Amino acid sequence: MSQYSIAVLAGDGIGPEVMQEANKVLDAVEQKFDVSFNRTAFPVGGYAIDTEGEALPSKTLLGCEQADAILFGSIGGPKWDTLPLEQRPERAALLTLRSHFDLFSNLRPARIYPGLESLSPLREDIAKSGVDVLVVRELTSGIYFGQPKGREGEGEEEFAFDTMRYSKREIRRIAVAAFEAARKRGGKVTSVDKANVLVTSRLWREVTEEVAKDYPDVTLDHIYIDNATMQIMKNPAQFDVMLCSNLFGDIVSDECAMMTGSMGLLPSASMNEDGFGLYEPAGGSAPDIAGMGIANPIAQILSAAMMLRFSMNLTDAADAIEKAVVSTLEAGVLTGELLPPEQRAEAASTSQVGDEIV
């Protein structure tokens, strides 16, 4: 029997309650497949600030180092928003984990599920055109981490600066990730840049063109970020894999998530070159509905499925979970935010959705 160890970082807001459902699903996988998951919970985010004094305690980091993967809930909330930026949950925990484990490859799928088109803020004909995009975002470089960054000067001439920076190596490895993903999907990569203005984007274009030569079965297009935000609205079905730098990927993936109208369904994976990864829902900690048992656990459960697929190579188990999610949606076992207002009284609870998937 294969064994894997998972660091479970449930975090804040709805994190703990949706994590409970993901755990149920992992229990079911253990029963159905020849595998066991050794799970250890660690504090992170605002909860860790309150209990341990910092958003990413060293025992949590150590626990992650010893695991095969990190299953992450969500962090942050108004309670910790007044802390100095560097200590806030999002930065102190999330950005640190990304860079500590070199999680450069961030996959964020966004699709509009048949039957759920009316949730999309897009016009019906666009929402029904078959939208299924995978955003592949570089996550450990670019203007997020580029040096120098700082402030200089005095009075009105005081200025602040950030550095956007990419090496060929950094671009190549994320481009490879995008082409590999496209090969298993629609065979099309659209690389997002601002090559008419940024030197970084020109290098980005050069290297993606080079990588494309190794993938004759995949087509490569380039699109400017400003045009990308327009096309996502006008005709999202034209996209298969969107390859983005860190900042542009932040923007594009959120716009794609919103376009689906169902943030509670979207998982994400952040991986390094060794297949180690952090898996988390695309949505936030939703403190306003935390503890009410009404949050949608599907994004968390699909994040667990991505973990099985990418960090453990458990393709069958991952497929099984994803199929169970689709059946659950088709069966109409839905949390309130997926229903029209007048039907919300009959909404399924967080744990009912989890049970149905199990």
Place this chain on the structure above:
Amino acid sequence: MSQYSIAVLAGDGIGPEVMQEANKVLDAVEQKFDVSFNRTAFPVGGYAIDTEGEALPSKTLLGCEQADAILFGSIGGPKWDTLPLEQRPERAALLTLRSHFDLFSNLRPARIYPGLESLSPLREDIAKSGVDVLVVRELTSGIYFGQPKGREGEGEEEFAFDTMRYSKREIRRIAVAAFEAARKRGGKVTSVDKANVLVTSRLWREVTEEVAKDYPDVTLDHIYIDNATMQIMKNPAQFDVMLCSNLFGDIVSDECAMMTGSMGLLPSASMNEDGFGLYEPAGGSAPDIAGMGIANPIAQILSAAMMLRFSMNLTDAADAIEKAVVSTLEAGVLTGELLPPEQRAEAASTSQVGDEIV
């Protein structure tokens, strides 16, 4: 009688034909109001490359220097897309004009006109919620112009870099522009940044907060760029004035333009501290329909109205043009792209729309 001189840079694609209609409207203004416009045409863009060897010939630049304002058409097209980046129409002409005249204040209004909601790619209820946004974009600094920019290193470690940079002075003057505009509109500024990651954004936030103190009648909110692209889709009616840095404004203004579904209606103004400005349609040169007499001239005509308002203080004339545009839309004198496919046979031509506005 007041006299103004205008440098008319029609450019490429549909530029010349829509400019002709704007000129008709300016003729009508001369007849109705006590004013005369001394107009001189200059080559720019691809047309100037073909006829003069460069996208912004020195006589064009000189002509602009001697004018009270620049009325700009649109530039670029596939013919010039293979030129080295620095020589291409968009960069060589547009970015040079912006920085030469210090046109730091870029105003891009985006509204969904009553009756034209079905053109929007957004869901009907969202498109009908009363969308009227003004994007105020900083246009001469930030990562577009920040130094250093370049490439260094060798092999796979070769890297490229760009610098995002803002001084307090640069932030303050564009923030003031946004607050002034908000005061005359809905009284609300939403400043777009990425203050959880960028040092530049933190200074941006500080300075906008300072400026806000001088405008107790205007409210100020901050939003992250990733969330902004989501909210524009989900609930654009929440926005009045969106204050953006150069890069974020490029993205936000294009997303807002697309959200209206009628790019051919959207003007823009790019101004400096002396009231000198460049006025141009938000859409591109549309080479595919150039010369066919079917392009919508309204964006160009509304750009002329903005010119009268901001560079010449001719408020009555500007109001008159804007009113005439609304009546023309209400009267259903519409170019094809504003009509459902089955009604396009009855579409008005470029010059019919111009005549109606006159």
